[in-house]
Amino acid sequence: MSKRPIRSIKGTQDILPDQSFRWQALESIIRDTMDKYNYHEIRTPAFENTALFLHSVGEETDIVSKEMYSWEDQGGENLTLKPELTAPVARSFIQNNLGGLNPINKLYYIDSLFRRERPQKGRYRQFHQFGIEAFGSEFPEIDVEVIALAMSTFKNLELNGLTLELNSIGSKDCRDNFRKAIKEYLKPNFDKLSETSQTRFNKNPLRILDTKSPDEKRLLKDGPKISDYWTSDDKNHFNEVCELLDKINIKFELSPNLVRGLDYYTRTTFEVTSNLLGAQNAICGGGRYDGLVEQLGGKPTPGIGFAAGMERLLLADQRNFEPTKSQIYIVGLGDSVRSLIVNLAEELRKNNFRTNFDVLRRSIKSQMRDANKLDAQYVIIIGEEELSKNIATIKDLSSGDQKEIPFESILNHIKSLPLK
RNA sequence: GUGGGUGUAGCUCAGCUGGUUAGAGCACCUGGUUGUGGCCCAGGAGGCCGUGGGUUCAAGUCCCAUCACUCACCCCA
Known part of the structure; x- marks a missing residue:
């Protein structure tokens, strides 16, 4: 008989009745909004083959290199609790040949994710996201629909203090050229770079743009810009996205250094932040991933999506909820x-x-x-x-x-x- | 992984420079009404003072360690 009662795992939380009704309200707003945009729910397993994340998210990302809950099961398979949902949904899209059934597939999910990070406000080891993935269209209309759907959900939640940041990191050619250019530019100063930036220099140079170091920011200021390496198609695509957003009155800020952390992104990237949260102020992040499906062994299929953190949405949610009373x-x-x-x-x-x-x-x-x-x-x-x-x-x-x-x-x- | 803050009743917290049986508010239970709620009044239950060690005549209080929670760095939703 042990004396100490068993506790929940660090970074996980029980959602008790005094909060669960807020989750239900949030979920119902999400589902209503998805309905209006004609997105349909997809549910994927809690765990996947570890290889899926290695080959999509990227081996050098923090998620894969240090945050995954991975283990070898009794049959010797390497499994991982899903740390994000784009890769599993893409895997399911390919496996179930959804692309063959419909030229366009608009999917949404509400699900639990697992990352072994140090918990803090708005960040947990098991957390919840809702999000969408739209497969099949390379055109700006779908970029804008995806962003509009995110913003519309937040509007229905009556969230205040949100900022939408927007960027394009270009197509594959653009990224390849830019990668060469920035390495060329930084090479003479390699020794002055921080340790993380040095690692990124070799593995994923784009991410150096993310740096917080003032010295490196100053250095990068005069360096190559992604936008200089956009192809004309990249440029037209991005301009159309911006114009369409203007047309439907969605305010955004251009954010040239917004490089999403995961390897599979191309062209449009965006992030929504809230000024009501602490350090973890991103409530939504997304972007286009035109090469992902092919990279995972499917037919070349463009895609775009976003994921939003539900714990963070609830932290930013100032509404007063009334739980249902007895009659x-x-x-x-x-x-x-x-x-x-x-x-x-x-x-x-x-x-x-x-x-x-x-x-x-x-x-x-x-x-x-x-x-x-x-x-x-x-x-x-x-x-x-x-x-x-x-x-x-x-x-x-x-x-x-x-x-x-x-x-x-x-x-x-x-x-x-x-x-x- | 690194740093800061906090651990006293179910909850929020008080406990001064160490000094007797550890307190308050809220919540809970019972009664005030042999069958009537809220408000009020009276009473009650509930504490290894996070854990382990040390200093001391004496530790909730001082020191060390440890654990948990929390905020921040990194990164992300």
């Missing part, structure tokens, strides 16, 4: 009425009244207090007296008025009440 509370007194009360409660519930009764065999005073605490609107009292006269006493808790109702017409009487 009817049945107070029972004495052994002889118990079966009657169970029966009546069931009948009321079948008629869609939110009904409660005491299951602790408590005194009338306790039951009344309980009814009050649960914010019940009406109390039905049935004791020996009522039983002998075949009536029930019905009390309006807000006014305190009460009246006697013949037993057989209780349901009709309840139906006639102004219940909220």
Whole structure:
């Protein structure tokens, strides 16, 4: 017998009834919005082959190199709890030949992710994201639809203080040329670069743009810009995205150094931040990944999507939620009425009244207090007296008025009440 | 992985420079009404003062270690 009770794992949390109704409200807004844009839900397994993430997210990203929950199972397979969802959805898209069934596939998910990071405000080891992936179109209209869907969801959540940042990191050719250029430019100063930037120099030079070091920022200021390496198609694509966003009144800021962390992104990248959070202020990140499906062994298929952190959305959500209250509370007194009360409660519930009764065999005073605490609107009292006269006493808790109702017409009487 | 902050009742916290049986508010239970809630009043239950060690006549209080939580760095949703 151990003395210490077992605790939940660091960075995981229980969502208790005092919060779960907020999650339900959030999920229902997400699903309603997805419906309007005609996106359909996809659910993928909690774990995948580790190789899926190595080959898509990128071996040199932080997610893959130090944050994945990976293990070898009893059959010798290398498995990983999913740390992000674009790769699993792309895997499913290929495996189920969704591209062959429809030229365009618009998918959404609400799911748990796992990353072994040090927890802090807005960051947990098991966390939740909702997001979408749209496969099949390379045109700016879908970029804009994806961004509009994200912003529309946040608007429906009545979030304030949001900023949308936008950039294009170009197509594959552009990235290849830019990669060469920035390496060329930084080479003479390689020794002055930070350790992480030196690693990135070799493995993923684009990410050096992400640097926080003031020295390196100054150095990069006069260096090559991604936009200088856009192909004319890249440039037209990005301009059209910007114009369409203007047209539908979505405000954005251009952010030339916004390089999404994962390897598979191409062209459009965007991020939404909130000024109501702490250091972890990104509530949504996304972008285009035109090479991903092919890279994972599928037919060449353009794609774009985003993921939004639900814990962070709830932190930024200032609305006051009211959990659902009870409507009817049945107070029972004495052994002889118990079966009657169970029966009546069931009948009321079948008629869609939110009904409660005491299951602790408590005194009338306790039951009344309980009814009050649960914010019940009406109390039905049935004791020996009522039983002998075949009536029930019905009390309006807000006014305190009460009246006697013949037993057989209780349901009709309840139906006639102004219940909220 | 690195750094800061915090651990006292279910919750929020008080406990002065070490000094008797460790406190408050809220929440909970019972009663004030032999069958009537809220407000009020009276009472009650509930604490290895995170854990281990040390200093001391004496530790919730000082020192060390450790664990947990939390914020931040890194990175990300």
